[in-house]
Amino acid sequence: MKQHQNATPSVHYDVIIVGGGQAGLSVSYHLQKLGVNHIVFEKNRVAHSWRADRWDTFCLVTPNWQCRLPDFPYQGNDPQGFMLKDEIVEYVEAFAQKVNAPLREGVAVTRVCRSKSGKLEVTTSEGQFSADHLVVATGGYDIPIVPDYAHSLPKHITQVHSMHYRNPEQLPPGEVLVVGSGQSGVQIVEDLHLAGRKVHLAVGTAPRSPRLYRGREATEWLYDLGFYDLTVDRHPLGDAVRHKTNHYMTGRDGGHEIDLRKFALEGVRLYGSMVNIRGARLEFKPDLTKNLDDADKIYVNIRNDIDRYIAENDIDAPVEPPFRKLWEPDFDPISVDANEAGITSIVWAIGFRPDYSWIELPAFDDRGHPRFRRGVTDVAGLYFIGLPWLNTWGSGRFLGIAEDAEYLAVEIAERLSNSRVGRLG
Structure with missing residues (x-):
């Protein structure tokens, strides 16, 4: 007999x-300052995703000075550098110690629904709880995306998602196809390429960015230009910007930009967006030239924005030569036979999708993405944090979490206060 939920x-x-990573802990920090009674459930350990879901040479793409968790900025001796995976874990763990949140690790939240009394009922691996307000701080990287047609690939070709990629030695001998040219994809290509592996890359629509330009790190220029403070409601794309791919570059070996055309000159085989697999035949859109050109267009636009800022503010900065393409494809290849090319493994680096199936509340659009403004949904008591473009470009990064967390904590505290006044009245 089915047990009654109450x-x-x-x-x-x-x-x-829900979620004890940097975003959830940041909200806890501000709630504690406001004296709000709360608990944090983390299904694994603090910093689990940084520790367990990144490859061995992973490092931040943004410089260390952007690590600005609430009252806990980066305190190391390399603010212009890029923390390695283990250093990121140490930073988040140290923040957790500072916050000293009412944290329960190893507790999975499996269901959230509205009770007849109006409270939020929360089912966990350790029993039932209820709350007036619930903050979802689980991130949007729950389910690794692998296309349905991947099942058509012959069994002798190894498949691994970027989430499970660790190092070149993990893959069998032979050539490797990386699918996806976002930040993870291009960095994994470089990891394999530097290890001497023969690499193929299916190039998608991700944009790219300069790393150093006119004597300064590009993110420093962009910070001064106010790019990281640009809000969703002021962005030309509006809410649609939340689904755009981040610019690719890397923090590896002190940081540098990534030009896929340079990879091609060094022997990496480039294709357009992957669309299908028929046995050992891998099929691509004829969009390689367009995707390379579009990424370069964004790259040049960023340089132009910096040039204008320098000119308008009469800044003395070294002049750089105009952008030029290092390589052009002779044609857009539309297929390759994996066996003939010697491809023995594929790394899927086409992203993730969120899993909010455990939240039984009407807060999502047709694609399963939460609807909110600055993390506040139209569902009373439900909030989100730690997502790209929650409010600004910096929202999904260490740079912008503190501001987002404080905003939500104050909003929640005010609503709790108003509801108590209402009950007394």
Whole structure:
């Protein structure tokens, strides 16, 4: 017989935070300052995704000075550098110690729904809880995306998602196809290429960015230009910007830009966007030239924005030569036979999709993405944090989490106060 969901008494909190990473801990930090009763549930350990879901040579793409968790900025001796994976884990763990949140690790939240009394009922691996407010801080990287046609690939060709890629030695001998040219894809290509592996890359629509330009790190220029403070409601694309891919570059070996045309000159085989697999035949759109040109257009636009800022503010900065293409494809290849090319493994680097199936509340669009403004949904008591473009370009990064967390904490505290006044009145 099915048990009634209220048969077991639940422990009540003013606020429950789901996710004990940097975003959830940042909200906890501000809630503690405001004296709000809450608990944080983390299904794994603090910094789990940084520790377990990144490759061995992973490092930040943004410089260390952008690590600005609430009252806990980067304090190392290399603010212009890029923290390696283990250093990121140490930074987040140190922040967790500072926050000293009411944290329960190893507790998975499996269901959130509205009770008849109006409270948010939260089912976990350790029992029932309820809350007036719930903050979802689980990120949007739940389910690795692998296309349906991947099942057509012959069994002798190894497949691995970027989430599970660790190092070149993990893959069998032979050539490797990386599918996807976002930040993860191009960095994995470089990892394989530097290890002497023969690499193929299916190039998607991701844009690219300069790393150093006119004597300065490009993200420093962009910070001064106010790019990281640009809000969703002021962006030309509006909410659609939340689904755009980040610019690719790398922090490896002190940081440098990545030009796929340079990779091609060094022997990496480039194709357009992958569209299908028929046995060992891998098929691509004839869009390689367009994708390379579009990425370069964004790259040049960023340089132009910096040039204008330098001119308007009469800044003394070295002049750089005009952009030029290092390589052009003779044609856009539309297929390759994996066996003939010697491809023995594929790394899927086409991203993730969120899994909010455990939230049984009407807060999502037709694509399963949450609807909100600055993390506040139209569903009473439900909030999100730690997502790209939650409010600004910096929202999904260490740079912008503090501001987003403080905003949500203050909003929640005010609503709790108003509801108590209402009950007393």
